[in-house]
Amino acid sequence: MAKKSFLQLLTETDKCIVAPCVYDCASARAVEMVGFEAMMLSGGEVSIAMNGVIDYGFSNLTDIEWITSRISQTSAIPLAADIEDGFGGPLAVYRSARRMAQAGAKALQLEDSGDMENSTQLLDREKYYEKVRAALAALEGTDCFLIARTNADPATEMDEGCERMRAAVEMGAKMSTVVRISTLDHAKYVSSKVPGWKMFPDVRNIDGKPGVTVDQIYPLGFNFLTMHYTLKAAMDGMLEHGLKNYAQQGCDYTCEKVDATGIMGMSATPLFDPHAYMELESRFGSERKAFTIVGNAVEDFPEGFVRSSIDDRL
Numbered sequence: 001m002a003k004k005s006f007l008q009l010l011t012e013t014d015k016c017i018v019a020p021c022v023y024d025c026a027s028a029r030a031v032e033m034v035g036f037e038a039m040m041l042s043g044g045e046v047s048i049a050m051n052g053v054i055d056y057g058f059s060n061l062t063d064i065e066w067i068t069s070r071i072s073q074t075s076a077i078p079l080a081a082d083i084e085d086g087f088g089g090p091l092a093v094y095r096s097a098r099r100m101a102q103a104g105a106k107a108l109q110l111e112d113s114g115d116m117e118n119s120t121q122l123l124d125r126e127k128y129y130e131k132v133r134a135a136l137a138a139l140e141g142t143d144c145f146l147i148a149r150t151n152a153d154p155a156t157e158m159d160e161g162c163e164r165m166r167a168a169v170e171m172g173a174k175m176s177t178v179v180r181i182s183t184l185d186h187a188k189y190v191s192s193k194v195p196g197w198k199m200f201p202d203v204r205n206i207d208g209k210p211g212v213t214v215d216q217i218y219p220l221g222f223n224f225l226t227m228h229y230t231l232k233a234a235m236d237g238m239l240e241h242g243l244k245n246y247a248q249q250g251c252d253y254t255c256e257k258v259d260a261t262g263i264m265g266m267s268a269t270p271l272f273d274p275h276a277y278m279e280l281e282s283r284f285g286s287e288r289k290a291f292t293i294v295g296n297a298v299e300d301f302p303e304g305f306v307r308s309s310i311d312d313r314l
Helices: 006-012 025-033 043-051 061-073 090-103 125-139 158-171 184-193 214-220 230-248 252-256 274-282
Strands: 017-022 039-041 079-082 107-110 145-150 175-178 197-200 222-227
Touching (some): 017 025, 025 039, 025 061, 025 230, 039 061, 043 061, 043 230, 061 090, 090 107, 090 125, 107 125, 125 145, 125 158, 158 175, 158 184, 184 197, 214 222
Parallel strands (some): 017 039, 017 222, 039 079, 079 107, 145 175, 175 197, 197 222
């Protein structure tokens, strides 16, 4: 489980925490290795990566709970998770929040979508508040907190969205997000209307420049910023290698390419630090083994990346 809860991390820091969106244990490992302190489970990317379908309401609680448990048990940094609309009414939200906290999520994002096939259609305000109360009740006594989210359109529904987030914070949500904002002016307006901790979602470039920077938004109460890149980057790498290897009808390109890690060969196993697992086993009285892949030696964990303790990852 994560060494620190997300709540501890936010409380102890004096900066905006930047968290890439992840979708499986490999993407979580990559995020941790480069030094990010937290991560966000993307419901949309889980749908694509784990189920092979677009984000159109196809994922369910079992999908999200399953991958949350595996990521949280094998990572040293805390995981926030998108639970979409909670997968039903207030009772379903209560069950979802309890199970996700037990699975290891350190924060849950609950949106006010009225229809998962059309996520810009807002749920009736009072119906959303019922879900917020259910989630808060479910998370009492845990180290997992609620991120209230509105899908309100900043162009036409900004005040409605801000009012929903203000009310959710007053009910007890530790953080809120107006998920469709994208600019510094948006952030300033939300800051003037919504108290407490705020999340800036999915930062992106606008006309070749960052929409916002962490230094700009932190004084406005935005102490959490998320972004997407892991699934696109993974697909980019797989397609690059795939095109070359397909043309060669072999694995020469992958085996010979020197990548960002310096690891050679065809396996990503060294990035998961197998020798640390062997060291842990040796503590129990066993002779330390050499980890191999079908008798082939495995390289050491690469230099220049964060090597978290095995005790925090297993």
